Amino acid sequence: MKKKLIIAAAIAFAVFAVPYGSSALSTVSVASENNTVAPTPAPVVDVDKVKVSIDNISITDVSSADEAVAILKNNIGIQTLRAALWQSYDLREELYGRLEQEYADAKGIQISKPNFTDDFNKEYSDEWWVSSEGVALNDCAELQVDAPTIKPSVSGVTSICYLDFSLINAEGRKVGAAVNVPVGIGVSVPAGMDPAKVVVYHFAADGSIDEIIDPEWYVDETSGRDSVYFLVDHFSTFAIAEVETTGAEGSDNAFERYRDSIANEIANAKDGATVKITRDKNINALPNDIMQALYKKQTVALELEYTFEGNEYTVTIPAGKAEDNAIEWYGPLYLQMRYGK
Structure with missing residues (x-):
């Protein structure tokens, strides 16, 4: 994904720091009907150790491709991998660059650009820009973007757009919600939202708020648009939202x-x-x-x-x-x- 990180240095050192541009130090929390939630922290991990493990993986055929995913999923662990990827941009380049390309070549996967469904295009007239990383490592060809039918209410926001992400395999079928390797998603900030106040909500299957991901804010070099980047380990309904300022x-x-x-x-x-x-x-x-x-x-x-x-x-x-x-x-x-x- 071509992008110019605005807060890359901060991410490298300030693991899950407070939102960029915030004037308050306390963690932002948002309540929905029966839930009070806050940004879910990733575990503190040894990024260098994870990087060595990934550097030692080489994919040359289908067998080594399957073995590579087994190492990522079982030896490293999806939560540890997600935390390490969040903390290191260089690690993302290695995993989503070299290793994913080797995997796609070995499996014969042709990675497509994210696909917007007709329902999504009908609901949102704004021109959206979305990118994805890690799709091929989950044996899929594209990320599908849809407008969900169920939109859980969330308090404390001034503007919100709901999205359904899903992975589509080479046969054009939607796969399950869980993934073997974390997927990185970049999304343009909807028109009218202040990117410094944007958070990403993820909802459980029952509609309750499962977690809030504090995204990276950057300017996409291709589109020139303010965008946010976040990592996911399972799919259901997400929302890009602008939060209210906290306090008087x-x-x-x-x-x-x-x-x-x-x-x-x-x-x-x-x-x-x-x-x-x-x-x-x-x-x-x-x-x-x-x-x-x-x-x-x-x-x-x-x-x-x-x-x-x-x-x-x-x-x-x-x-x-x-x-x-x-x-x-x-x-x-x-x-x-x-x-x-």
């Missing part, structure tokens, strides 16, 4: 004041001190300016307590161990992986 106007100002106070506390702390951010502050990620304050001070540590997806974490950035880079946000899973106890 004064809330952001209050947070900015607290953010400034933390940076000032770090700058003015005595050598050897530890600045603490307690769980009641509802902060589960760090902005770059706080990390930079630690980096410049060098002699002060930061302890952050937070809750993410129902789990409680405590991370400590030791004195002199803060990072110096241009990443806008350091997400909860990255902080745990890098600095967790």
Whole structure:
């Protein structure tokens, strides 16, 4: 997929960071009728180990193609693979580039562009751009895009478009919802939506919200359109939605004041001190300016307590161990992986 990532650097370091462009650090949560859900975190995985496993796979015939998928599905595991792909763009290039092409050649699969059904075209007059990766690795030829008949209600959004994705095999038949290898999907942001506020909802078969995937926002080089990219491990109804801004106007100002106070506390702390951010502050990620304050001070540590997806974490950035880079946000899973106890 040809694309220019806007937040590739942030994704590489800030594993499941807060949404790009958000002014609040707490995780966005959205309620539908009987469910309250939040972005489903991927497990923290050893990306290098996964990459070595994929690098060692070579497909030359049908037998080695089947063996490759068995390694991806059973040895690595679909959830581990999905998490590693989310964390590494280079890994996606290896899997969805070299390995998928080898697989398609060995199996004689001709990969087609995503197909929009007549029902989808009737419902959405806007010109959509969709791309897919990993279709051939699931023994399919194309991704089909349809308009679902059941559209679960979701609160907290200002605009929403519902989509049904499904995989179509070489015989033109729709396959089951589960996949053997994660599928990457790129979708243009619907006209009128602010891409900085877009999330992707995935609904279970019963219509309830199963998970929310926090997508990558990028500009597609071919179409020039704002787009979002996400990874899926099973198919049913999805929705591209723009979420409402969280909190009143004064809330952001209050947070900015607290953010400034933390940076000032770090700058003015005595050598050897530890600045603490307690769980009641509802902060589960760090902005770059706080990390930079630690980096410049060098002699002060930061302890952050937070809750993410129902789990409680405590991370400590030791004195002199803060990072110096241009990443806008350091997400909860990255902080745990890098600095967790």
